[in-house]
Amino acid sequence: xxxEILINVTPPETRVAVIENGVVQEIIIERAARRGLVGNxxxxxxxxxxxxxxxxxVDIGLERAAFLxxxxxxxxxxxxxxxxxxxxxxxxxxxxxxxxxxxSKGARLTTNISIPSRYMVFMPNxxxxxxxxxxxxxDERVRLREILARFAAESExxxxxxxxxxxxxxxxxxxxxxxxxxxxxxxxxxxxxxxVKAVEVLHEDLPLGLxxxxxxxxxxxxxxxxxSRSTFEKARQFAHKFLPDADTQxxxxxxxxxxxxxxxxxxxIQKALRRTVELKSGGHLVIDQTEAMTTIxxxxxxxxxxxxxxxxxxxxxxxxxxxxxxQLRLRNLGGIIIIDFIDMSDPDHRRQVIRALERCxxxxxxxxxxxxVSSLGLVEMTRKRTRESLEHVLCETCPTCRGRGxxxxxxxxxxxxxxxxxxxxRQFDVEQLLVLAAPDVIDRxxxxxxxxxxxxEQFIGKPIKLQAEALYTQEQYDVVLV
Numbered sequence: 001x002x003x004e005i006l007i008n009v010t011p012p013e014t015r016v017a018v019i020e021n022g023v024v025q026e027i028i029i030e031r032a033a034r035r036g037l038v039g040n041x042x043x044x045x046x047x048x049x050x051x052x053x054x055x056x057x058v059d060i061g062l063e064r065a066a067f068l069x070x071x072x073x074x075x076x077x078x079x080x081x082x083x084x085x086x087x088x089x090x091x092x093x094x095x096x097x098x099x100x101x102x103x104s105k106g107a108r109l110t111t112n113i114s115i116p117s118r119y120m121v122f123m124p125n126x127x128x129x130x131x132x133x134x135x136x137x138x139d140e141r142v143r144l145r146e147i148l149a150r151f152a153a154e155s156e157x158x159x160x161x162x163x164x165x166x167x168x169x170x171x172x173x174x175x176x177x178x179x180x181x182x183x184x185x186x187x188x189x190x191x192x193x194x195x196v197k198a199v200e201v202l203h204e205d206l207p208l209g210l211x212x213x214x215x216x217x218x219x220x221x222x223x224x225x226x227x228s229r230s231t232f233e234k235a236r237q238f239a240h241k242f243l244p245d246a247d248t249q250x251x252x253x254x255x256x257x258x259x260x261x262x263x264x265x266x267x268x269i270q271k272a273l274r275r276t277v278e279l280k281s282g283g284h285l286v287i288d289q290t291e292a293m294t295t296i297x298x299x300x301x302x303x304x305x306x307x308x309x310x311x312x313x314x315x316x317x318x319x320x321x322x323x324x325x326x327q328l329r330l331r332n333l334g335g336i337i338i339i340d341f342i343d344m345s346d347p348d349h350r351r352q353v354i355r356a357l358e359r360c361x362x363x364x365x366x367x368x369x370x371x372x373v374s375s376l377g378l379v380e381m382t383r384k385r386t387r388e389s390l391e392h393v394l395c396e397t398c399p400t401c402r403g404r405g406x407x408x409x410x411x412x413x414x415x416x417x418x419x420x421x422x423x424x425x426r427q428f429d430v431e432q433l434l435v436l437a438a439p440d441v442i443d444r445x446x447x448x449x450x451x452x453x454x455x456x457e458q459f460i461g462k463p464i465k466l467q468a469e470a471l472y473t474q475e476q477y478d479v480v481l482v
Contacts, residue, residue: 003221007209007235008260009228014208017265018216018329024268026329026365029393030208037062037097037107038386039116039205041189044109045198046091054083057106058095061199064106068095072110074125092198100387103291115182115189115203118214118242119167119175120148122182126160134165147172151179159186166218178242210238215365217246227253272330272390279323283316287327289391293336296324300342313342314349318356325360334366334385343377354379400473408475410444413437417445418456420479425460430481432463437477442468 004019012033018026030036042060049056057065070083087093099108115122129148131141144163152161161179189203196202205211209231217224224246226232232252239247253259260266271277277285279301286297298320300312324339339357344350350373357379361368367384374380397403408416417435424433435445445453445466457464465482 003218004263005212005216005221005224006259006263006265007212007224007226007228007231008258009209009226009231014231015260016208016212016216017260017263019263020363022263023326024263024265024330025326025363026332027265027269027272027390028208028212028332029390031393035207036205036387037100039097040201041094041096041113041115041203043193043196043198043200043202044093044095046087046089046093049083049087049089051082051084056083056087058093058109059199060095060097060107060109061201062101062107064101066095066097066107066109067105068093068109068111072098072108072112074111094193094202098386102385102388103392115185116164116214117178117182119164119170119178120182121162121164122179122186123160123162124158124186127158128160130160130162132163132165132167135163135168137168140168144168144175147175148179151176155179155183157183159183181242209235213238213243213246213250217243217249221246221249224250225253225259226250227255227259268330269390269394272327273394277323277327279316279319281316281319283320285320285323285327287331287333289331289333289389293338294333296327296337296339298339298341310344310346310349313344314346314353317341317344317349317353321353321356322360325357325364328361328368328383329364329366331390332385332387333389334383337381337383339379339381341373341377341379357381400475407473410438410440410474411448413441413475413477414444414449417441417477417479418452420477421456421460421464424479424481425462428481430462432465432482434465434467434480434482435477436467436469436472436480438472438474439468439470440474441472441477442466 002021006017006019008015008017013029013031016028017024044058044060044066046056047059047065054070056068058068060066068087070081070086073086075081075086093111094113095109095111096113097107098110101107112125113123129145129152131144135141135144144167148161148163152159163175167175185203192202206214209226213224213235224235226235229252232250235250236247239250255262258266275287277287279285283301284299286299288295298317300316320341327333328337341353344353354370354372358370361370364383366386368381370381371379401407417437421433421435424430437445453464
């Protein structure tokens with residue numbers, strides 16, 4: 001599989017697109033005004049302890065206090081302790097962000113610090129070494145574990161290391177240099193923590209352009225194209241120091257045509273904001289993202305197949321499984337996800353669809369977990385959420401429907417106006433009433449509802465005047481007493 005990474009940089013925004021075999025699979029956006037916080041380390045101040053929730057809120061300098069659960073606090077006692085024994089109000093604490101603020105929720109914190117580099121993850125509060133589960137070769141796993149354990153013993157480091165997937169096949173000297181770099185970085189963070197008062201940033205993760213090089217570049221990546229000269233120079237310097245094998249893969253793109261237009265990324269971003277996803281077979285997905293979960297409904301649509309209904313459904317579900325995995329990455333959907341595949345009577349077909357889903361998700365950088373098909377024919381899964389979805393980054397709640405996804409019809413608003421007129425006429429003694437509403441609502445009052453309006457006017461014994469307001473939404477109206 002060929003893979004390319006595109007990095008589009010403008011002063012207020014950096015965007016990264018992952019292209020696999022010419023198809024956009026992942027989009028990451030970071031804005032200068034709202035940089036992601038995951039991985040940042042802070043010296044914070046505990047502002048509130050909640051014993052009933054076994055949690056605390058910590059001020060790290062954000063708009064909202066961040067959330068720290070007792071289970072995310074490093075505990076050396078070997079037993080479960082109540083939150084009141086672990087932290088106290090007004091206390092200073094070194095924490096790391098594991099989840100960005102999402103919607104109305106504050107950031108999620110941990111005291112189990114982990115600092116990633118190209119090949120390693122350094123964990124100062126742990127005492128073990130590990131290897132990424134994605135490295136399957138057992139001999140390689142043993143080799144990496146031995147190198148990590150030997151380095152930790154020689155350095156007398158009371159800390160732990162995990163070899164990342166990128167460490168596979170890397171020589172021992174490169175791995176040791178990576179571990180030494182992490183060790184020095186942690187020493188500088190500790191030194192800063194001793195010398196500053198809360199609330200203070202101790203360590204910020206790399207900007208998106210360099211973070212993409214560290215986390216996304218692997219053996220399958222053929223090239224990284226960057227359309228900013230300054231970012232390109234920084235990327236080359238970073239690669240020369242930390243990713244010597246990737247140095248030649250980084251290219252500067254000077255073309256007049258925007259790099260995202262060249263690969264059709266802009267069109268894919270617009271499609272990823274739609275509710276419906278068309279399948280090549282004629283079927284389609286309907287994706288609804290809510291606060292609690294994301295639901296995905298699979299429909300056959302115009303696909304009628306060539307053999308029988310069961311075969312048609314099976315082929316649509318197989319195609320949908322691949323499309324769903326791509327949409328999860330593209331839209332960065334996380335949390336609980338419920339997939340309603342079209343009902344299949346053949347158990348073997350159900351198994352094949354689940355296996356297809358698992359195979360596609362294996363390429364996902366985010367951790368996923370899938371259940372079997374439930375008795376209701378639903379597939380429940382989770383995908384780790386660390387940053388906001390594409391929709392939440394690019395969009396805001398509709399001021400007209402306030403996030404409902406629908407608005408009242410002009411007919412409904414007319415009947416609400418009738419009830420409001422009756423209410424006002426009974427309460428107040430006025431000469432006439434003036435109705436202010438959206439043009440579509442006024443048009444309906446003058447047309448389809450004109451007979452009802454005339455009857456109402458006669459019933460209350462007062463004239464009713466109408467005035468169209470172009471800036472009013474279809475649900476908005478005012479009944480003014482004149």
